[in-house]
Amino acid sequence: MRASLWSRLFPYLLLMPAMAILLAMVVYPLLFSLTTSFTDYNLIMLNGVWVGFKNYLAAFGDPAFRDSAIFTFIFAFTSTGTQLVLGFVTALCLARVVYARGPLTILLMFPMMVTPVVVGILWLLMFQPDYSVVNGLLAKLGIAGPIWLQHPLTARIAVIVADVWQWTPFFTIILLAGILNLPKEVMEAGEIDGATPLQSLAKLAIPMLMPLILITTLIRLIDSFKTFDSIFVMTNGGPSASTEVVSLYIYRKGLPYMEMGYASALSYLFVIVLTVIAALLIRQLSRKA
Numbered sequence: 001m002r003a004s005l006w007s008r009l010f011p012y013l014l015l016m017p018a019m020a021i022l023l024a025m026v027v028y029p030l031l032f033s034l035t036t037s038f039t040d041y042n043l044i045m046l047n048g049v050w051v052g053f054k055n056y057l058a059a060f061g062d063p064a065f066r067d068s069a070i071f072t073f074i075f076a077f078t079s080t081g082t083q084l085v086l087g088f089v090t091a092l093c094l095a096r097v098v099y100a101r102g103p104l105t106i107l108l109m110f111p112m113m114v115t116p117v118v119v120g121i122l123w124l125l126m127f128q129p130d131y132s133v134v135n136g137l138l139a140k141l142g143i144a145g146p147i148w149l150q151h152p153l154t155a156r157i158a159v160i161v162a163d164v165w166q167w168t169p170f171f172t173i174i175l176l177a178g179i180l181n182l183p184k185e186v187m188e189a190g191e192i193d194g195a196t197p198l199q200s201l202a203k204l205a206i207p208m209l210m211p212l213i214l215i216t217t218l219i220r221l222i223d224s225f226k227t228f229d230s231i232f233v234m235t236n237g238g239p240s241a242s243t244e245v246v247s248l249y250i251y252r253k254g255l256p257y258m259e260m261g262y263a264s265a266l267s268y269l270f271v272i273v274l275t276v277i278a279a280l281l282i283r284q285l286s287r288k289a
Helices: 001-035 054-061 061-095 101-108 116-126 134-142 152-180 184-192 197-225 229-234 246-254 260-288
Strands: none
Touching: 001 260, 054 260, 061 101, 061 152, 061 197, 061 229, 061 246, 061 260, 101 152, 116 134, 116 229, 152 229, 184 197, 229 246, 246 260
């Protein structure tokens, strides 16, 4: 009896150290930040006063938060959509390559292996007005390059380009695996029925790849909403907060301005929005499946 009880309890005893670390590093900060979001807690006066939903209501009337949220949506959907299109086209091209596919795929993975901070530094240099590679190429075409990071529109384009460069290979590698595993019988049947390559792609390949496309898009879209490092390095949210994403605005409120209660409330509002977007995409994925 005792041996049987011990055998049942022993696995849980082994899990206890890991669970303790999980509680200390994940659960406690989440609960603390949730509690903090209902107070006026700041890093100067540590004894925050309970204010209820005041921080959450203030967020809806905060024009800076609204503007950062708008750009975050623009950034996330534009960069993810561009990555999907470029990644799919690149995957189709690689699928036709036979001998050098492996080395080419490894080369394509290089941007993903670079940390976002390094990506930010790299593209900061690429878009420098005096000695940038981008403006140098434009000059050879007879086009005067703009001062990319000092104008709102071009700065937004620059940070999106940096994100697209880093994460397009993510789509390429996953979609390439999907394309290579498409059932040959179905594709050959389409050819026998007289379908053109474009028709086979639109009517056969894409519908079969749709679950993979949706789940890959979901992963990248959520990750794009959380982008911080590269934008912080390239523009620090400028000029005139034109490239300030929500994560950067929350950081600014929480640390430089020390408004931890308000920053925590913004964080949870952001989590709610991401959860809704993820739920909608997962629902669409389940329908396709």
